[in-house]
Amino acid sequence: GLRSQKVLDCITQAKTTEVHTPIEHAALKNLQKMQRICDGVADGSLRSASNQKFKHIINIGIGGSDLGPSMVCDALAEFRSSHLTFHFLSNVDGNAIHDLSKEASLSDTLFIVVSKSFTTTETFENVKTIERILVKDLDLPDGTTISSSKTLRKHFIAVSSRPDNVLKLGIDIESEYFFHFDEGVGGRYSLWGPVGVSIALKVGFTNFLDLLRGAARVDAHIHDLPLEKSAPFLMACAELTYNNFFRWRVRGVVPYNSRLSKLPSYLQQLEMESNGKSSSRNGDARVTIPTCPTVFGGEGTNAQHAFFQLLHQAPAEKIPVDFILALEKGNDMSDTHQHWLVSNCFAQSEALLLGNRKLRTENGVISVVESSNTNVHKVFEGERPSTTILMKRLRPASLGALIALYEHKVFIESILWDINCFDQWGVELGKTIAASIYRELTGTADGQHDVSTAAMMKLYSKVSA
Known part of the structure; x- marks a missing residue:
């Protein structure tokens, strides 16, 4: 829908009458909201908790929620259209967020949290750490959370196919701070929509539409x-x-x-x-x-x-x-x-x-x-x-x-x-085993492992004690 020439024509000409299907309407609605977010960050109507214009954008996501937007933002550096600095936080490794916090003032940052399920472990470990840092930087009471603080929520935009999980973070799903995309959209195919809001913020909404138009031409090529x-x-x-x-x-x-x-x-x-x-x-x-x-x-x-x-x-x-x-x-x-x-x-x-x-x-x-x-x-x-x-x-x-x-x-x-290119069960297997090992390492469960894994876990437990 987002790459539909009809939708692109409508957003360019500010028309809605030519869009008829639910998919087209949803695509147009998301593009219009993206345009408003780009305008709001550029003109300063969207501001930080300290009532300042944002200086940094940090996209928090992993896999398709990171690789596509990050690659495109780097590729289109020539077309950068804002004063903002852009960063991508994907890895759960504490080194990543530690080093990033030295490069960007988090209290001057707009965070784009991208997760299809809005439960991705790596993403929300990073969100929780940022939450703690912001509470300290903004001098808020200990224990303040995004869900309990309107002040903190000024710094977060959520992109997800699960509005129910977004609500748990306290973000109003009817507001400008939430983008919904269909659950059927695979992460690695998702940069063309709300997942690409960081792209639109960096290169400008007009250039983002040109990105979509280039893809639409190839869609037409293969169709025609x-x-x-x-x-x-x-x-x-x-x-x-x-x-x-x-x-x-x-x-x-x-x-x-x-x-x-x-x-x-x-x-x-x-x-x-x-x-x-x-x-x-x-x-x-x-x-x-x-x-x-x-x-x-x-x-x-x-x-x-x-x-x-x-x-x-x-x-x-x-x-x-x-x-x-x-x-x-x-x-x-x-x-x-x-x-x-x-x-x-x-x-x-x-x-x-x-x-x-x-x-x-x-x-x-x-x-x-x-x-x-x-x-x-x-x-x-x-x-x-x-x-x-x-x-x-x-x-x-x-x-x-x-x-x-x-x-x-x-x-x-x-x-x-004769295979399905839209699933990724091999990725899910690793996540399941990692969650089990995490529970064992933190003392909340017991489990059985092969000899080499058990030996490495024992060594880690000894070092981290």
Whole structure:
């Protein structure tokens, strides 16, 4: 609904008459509220407990509630539209919140708490710690909580599919401080809506709409064109060829743009959490073929000095690579930087293809000239596949299109593998065991574990006593 061209046209033209379905109405309502929040933070009508304009935004969430918004905010740094600093708090590790509290004054911060269930352990351990710090910083009575204090609630926006759990935090679900999204929206597909409010605050609401429009163009592309001309379908077919026929079970992602440094991590979740499955879509059989490959990567040119040796000369299996490049620079530095960046990207794809062989054209015929190098350490055979995705410039619309391209690829692959790309039971298993171990470590339960886990728990209990 949020990427619906009809909804985007309505929000741009301030019309509601063209939106008819409940999904469209909900999408339009959320976008309108996001616009009001952006305006309120910018003009100062939304203020802190001390009646000051907010100086910082901290998004608190994990998984899809963090990776997508964080990646997009970094990628669109050129389009930053506010005086605010932006931070993302995801890890339950106390080091994360400790270090962040040194960078941002929490009493000058608007917190966006993003959790589909609004019960996520990591998220709410961080919320409770922030609550204690704010009570001290704002000189409120000990024991004051978000649910009991209107003063504290001025600092929190909730984004969730569970309004009943949001109410327990004391946030009015009819207010501007609550965004609802449908429970059927998976976290890793959620940055296009209320989960992306931090994006809208950083780059401005107009640029956020352009992000949606870029994705909508890819939606239209796959809907309108035959499969043989559909980019996501062709990408999915290439991956299945590598993965299921050649058994190349790893794929690299290398964006040649430092602002896309978080894209590999984002795609890891999008792809491996979606399609790392071993049961069929209906759950009535085990999958007998390889599904999602391992996705890893890093930004170019840094990655060339990290793992490219393996890409060029690994003897066992070949590793297909996606290169991603914006042709125009997004800065005012010397053109030399961009020339070298582009040269390196093009060189790597050619080196993977040809190795240290050369192409020769004679009488209109192209042939390959083998290298005369006899040093085995310097033999590069080539014949290693890569895909290069080019955009004119890294803008909101082109980034939206890039993300949607991978989303559709993942969905098409799930159909071809006959798996469900919208669940993640492997994640839930770890959460269940972690909760059990936590109860044992804090002395509220007993349990049985394998020998190595029991030994590590015993050592931790001794150290933390």
